[in-house]
Amino acid sequence: MLQQIGIWVRNMALLFYIMEQTGNNPTAVALLTALEYLPIFVFSMIGGTLADRWNPKKTVIIGDSLSAVSIVVILGLVSAGWWQAAFAATVVSAVVSQFSQPSSSVLFKRHVPEELIGAAIGITQSQMAIFMIGGPILGTLIYSRLGIEASLGVLIAVFALAALIQLALPPSPRDTSPAPSPLLRDMREGIRYVAGKPNLRLTAVMFLLVGCATGITQPLDVFVTMERLGLAKEAVQWFEALAGVGLLAGGIIAAVFSGVVDRHRSRIIPLALMALSIGTVIEVVSLWPVLTGSVRFC
Structure with missing residues (x-):
C-alpha cells in the first residue's frame, strides 16, 4: 500500500512539475516516461535472476531505504534550483523496483502457503487496481496544494516507513544449496x-x-x-x-x-x-x- 502511494505521488507530481518547468514540452514528458521504462528493460532480467541468490528480505528493505535516501538528495538539488534532478527520481525508483519486486515474489513463495498464494496475489493486484483509481487523485492533490518539495517529502516518508515495516518480515536467508550457476x-x-x-x-x-x-x-x-x-x-x-x-x-x-x-x-x-x-x-x-x-x- 505504501509503495503504491509512493508510485502515484511520484508519477503525478513529476509529470506536472516537468511540464511547468519546460512549458509543456512533449519531449520532456516523453523523456520522463522513457526514464521510467528503460530501467525495466535493462534490469528486469538481472533482478529476476538475482532474486533467489540474494536474501530477499534484505533486498526489499535496502531497496526502499535507498529510494528514501536518493529522494533526500534529489529534494536538496530541486530546492537549490536544479529542477532537472527530478528526472533522477524516476530513474532511481524504476531501477530499485527491478530488484525489489522479484524479491517480493520470492517472499510470497517462501512464506505464503501454496494453496493461498493465488488469493494473496489477488489481494495485491486488487490493491494496485484500487490505487489506480485513488492514486492519481491523491498525487495531483498533494502536488497542486503543496508543490514539488512536499511531494518529494511524502516519497521520502513513504519509502522510509515501508522499509521499517519490512523489518517485521520473517527471516529469509539466502538459498545457498545448491551453489548457484554463473x-x-x-x-x-x-x-x-x-x-x-x-x-x-x-x-x-x-x-x-x-x-x-x-x-x-x-x-x-x-x-x-x-x-x-x-x-x-x-x-x-x-x-x-x-x-x-x-x-x-x-x-x-x-x-x-x-x-x-x-x-x-x-x-x-x-x-x-x-x-x-x-x-x-x-x-x-x-x-x-x-x-x-x-x-x-x-
Missing part, C-alpha cells in the same frame, strides 16, 4: 528456454508490441486532455482514475466468469487487443470528455 549462464538459459517454446515466444513478441504501443501513447495522455478536450493538465487524474475503475471491474468480471475466460482465452486475447486499438483511435479523435472517459473505462 549469472550470465542463467540469463542465457532463460532466453533459450523462452525461444524454444513457440507459445512463450509468441507471447514475448505480443508483450513487446504492446509495450512499444504503451510507450508511444502513454506520454501523450496529458496532451490529449489539454489539446483535444481543452481541459487543464490536472484533469488527467480523472481519466487515469476511470481507467483504474475499468481495470477493477474487468478483474471482478474475469474472476466471476473465470471458467468461460479459460475456455475462450485464445479468442479473448486477440479481441481485447483489437478493442484496445479501436479505443485508442477513438480517444485520440474524440473532442468530448464523456466519450474519452468512457473509452478509458472500457
Whole structure:
C-alpha cells in the first residue's frame, strides 16, 4: 500500500512539475516516461535472476531505504534550483523496483502457503487496481496544494516507513544449496528456454508490441486532455482514475466468469487487443470528455 502511494505521488507530481518547468514540452514528458521504462528493460532480467541468490528480505528493505535516501538528495538539488534532478527520481525508483519486486515474489513463495498464494496475489493486484483509481487523485492533490518539495517529502516518508515495516518480515536467508550457476549462464538459459517454446515466444513478441504501443501513447495522455478536450493538465487524474475503475471491474468480471475466460482465452486475447486499438483511435479523435472517459473505462 505504501509503495503504491509512493508510485502515484511520484508519477503525478513529476509529470506536472516537468511540464511547468519546460512549458509543456512533449519531449520532456516523453523523456520522463522513457526514464521510467528503460530501467525495466535493462534490469528486469538481472533482478529476476538475482532474486533467489540474494536474501530477499534484505533486498526489499535496502531497496526502499535507498529510494528514501536518493529522494533526500534529489529534494536538496530541486530546492537549490536544479529542477532537472527530478528526472533522477524516476530513474532511481524504476531501477530499485527491478530488484525489489522479484524479491517480493520470492517472499510470497517462501512464506505464503501454496494453496493461498493465488488469493494473496489477488489481494495485491486488487490493491494496485484500487490505487489506480485513488492514486492519481491523491498525487495531483498533494502536488497542486503543496508543490514539488512536499511531494518529494511524502516519497521520502513513504519509502522510509515501508522499509521499517519490512523489518517485521520473517527471516529469509539466502538459498545457498545448491551453489548457484554463473549469472550470465542463467540469463542465457532463460532466453533459450523462452525461444524454444513457440507459445512463450509468441507471447514475448505480443508483450513487446504492446509495450512499444504503451510507450508511444502513454506520454501523450496529458496532451490529449489539454489539446483535444481543452481541459487543464490536472484533469488527467480523472481519466487515469476511470481507467483504474475499468481495470477493477474487468478483474471482478474475469474472476466471476473465470471458467468461460479459460475456455475462450485464445479468442479473448486477440479481441481485447483489437478493442484496445479501436479505443485508442477513438480517444485520440474524440473532442468530448464523456466519450474519452468512457473509452478509458472500457
